[in-house]
Amino acid sequence: MAETPLTGERTASILAVFQLLADGLPPDRSWPGGDWPLIGGFKPDWLEVVLGSVLTQNTRWENVENTIPRMKSRGLVTLEEVHRCPLGELESAIRPAGFFRQKTRTIKGLAGFFLRHIDPNGIPRREDLLALKGVGFETADSILLYGFNRPEFVADAYSRRLLRRLGIVGPNIEYADAKLLFESCLKQEVHLYKTFHALIVQHAKQICRKRPLCGQCPLRQDCQTYLRGQRKLDREAE
Secondary structure, three states, X not given: OOOOHHHHHHHHHHHHHXXXXXXXXXXXXXXXXXXXXXXXXXEOOHHHHHHHHHHOXXXXXXXXXXXXXXXXXXXXXXXXXXXXXXXXXXXXXXXXXXXXXXXXXXXXXHHHHHHHHOOXXXXXXHHXXXXXXXXXXXXXHHHHHHHHOOOOOOOOHHHHHHHHHHOOOOOOOOHHHHHHHHHHHOOOOHHHHHHHHHHHHHHHHHOXXXXXXXXXXXXXXXXXXXXXXXXXXXXXXX
């Protein structure tokens, strides 16, 4: 399909953002090559991604890093063990991640779903994941991209904030629209999606915070938020 001027400009902008972040940020050892930082020991391997995708809801990643080893130390490393674990024991194991009662039920639902419907080499459908209670767009896409190597871009809050601040989209961009924008501008490659998303998360945590450190940002010369601030400073200095 031929690009319109608008979609062509957005494609160029998205690709430029990726290149500037790749060139301007130091390597992130916590997410090497954009891959999910697995500690290992879970069977199948993707179970750790499934658990982490739920545990990270409404909390800091550091809390997930504290919780996953707790689950491992208690033997909650297989779908069967997670599924048959009493609610209270699972709640205790994941307490550091916060919202532990809600997340326990979501994890239980996912474990049951995979045991019933997915063989060890199977791949879940996005619509089936989204039908499960407690599984939203970001959780489903994280599971598919990082757990099953499916090209589903994770258009999380960091990604949408970056698009807004750069002026590529309006202030009320929804998850589905941001996901469509990224996927329409990028080649459908799993490694590219993982790497780009990891760069966005790194950039958001280190520089493009709630109170951004614009002077350190490799995107500042193309960022409408930064440029507006500079124009305001120039007017005040007159």
